[in-house]
Amino acid sequence: MTITTARTTRPAAGSFARDAPAPAQRTNDVWVGLALFLGAIISVILGFFAQLMGSSGLDVKWGLVYASALSLPFVVRTSYPITVAIVVNVVYVVGMEAGATELYVGQIALFLSMYTVGAWVNDRRRAQLARFAIMAVMAGWLLVATFRAATEPVPEGMPDAVGAMSPMVAYMMIQWLINAVFFGAAYVMGDRAYEAALGRKALAARTRELEEQQEIASAQAVMLDRVRIARELHDVVAHHVSSMGVQAGAARAVLDQNPDGAKRALTVVEESSRQVIGELRHLLDTLRGGDDDHEDPPSTVTLAALDQLVRASEAAGTPTSL
Incomplete structure (x- = not known):
């Protein structure tokens, strides 16, 4: 994987x-x-x-x-x-x-x-x-x-100098101030517009990166779900199927010499088959509806189930120790 x-x-x-x-x-x-x-x-x-x-x-x-x-x-x-x-x-x-x-x-x-x-x-x-x-x-x-x-x-219609500065020079000084503000504002606003454009570009790139990470996370979640489902199927089915195989083999071996023992072994096989079918249905219902729709999680066999497995094997006539 x-x-x-x-x-x-x-x-x-x-x-x-x-x-x-x-x-x-x-x-x-x-x-x-x-x-x-x-x-x-x-x-x-x-x-x-x-x-x-x-x-x-x-x-x-x-x-x-x-x-x-x-x-x-x-x-x-x-x-x-x-x-x-x-x-x-x-x-x-x-x-x-x-x-x-x-x-x-x-x-x-x-x-x-x-x-x-x-x-x-x-x-x-x-x-x-x-x-x-x-x-x-x-x-x-x-x-x-x-x-x-x-x-x-001095142009016609414009008054002569007043003090140390003529009206024309004063007018030109106003032009200096206006142009300083004019070009300064254009300079600053242009830089701000460029920085804003880079900010929008960085935001768009970050958004794409987050979307890609979300897709990767979704793929990982699907993969982990597959692993969990495989583990659950193994835990639910494996010990029952192995027990059924052992019991069926024991029944075949003692069928002629000990019919009662073979009958008990086949009874265990029958019970195990019912249990595994029930647990598989429970697991499939959980997978269809999601874990939130069920109070009990899917059955998972743990070490605590070993005693039950030993008892079931002994009940079928197979000497078993733990």
């Missing part, structure tokens, strides 16, 4: 990496990209007519090109997160320098691209370096914009 036991193995290296995006996730990326594209087009058109950039704003057709380049890469954001993040940030900087009239969807695109890198890149060092590089480039661009705002003439 072989009983299979569960083995605990170390998790493979791949278990510490997030699974590739499923088809449903890729479909969701397409919808995200299309939603951003539609929002960017609407924002570009409304911004153009609102003259957000004044006369220096991009023409509508170039604004639509900007909106497309900014949003459509998101249809593959989880498959190529770093590439999408680089493209989106470069397009954003170029568009802002060129006077794009879209100011709102671009912010969402920057946040989502940074978040996606943190949430989907399994090479965590590479994800960290990519995000730091993007933040460094954006900080450099914002620094140039701040210097330019501080040195250029």
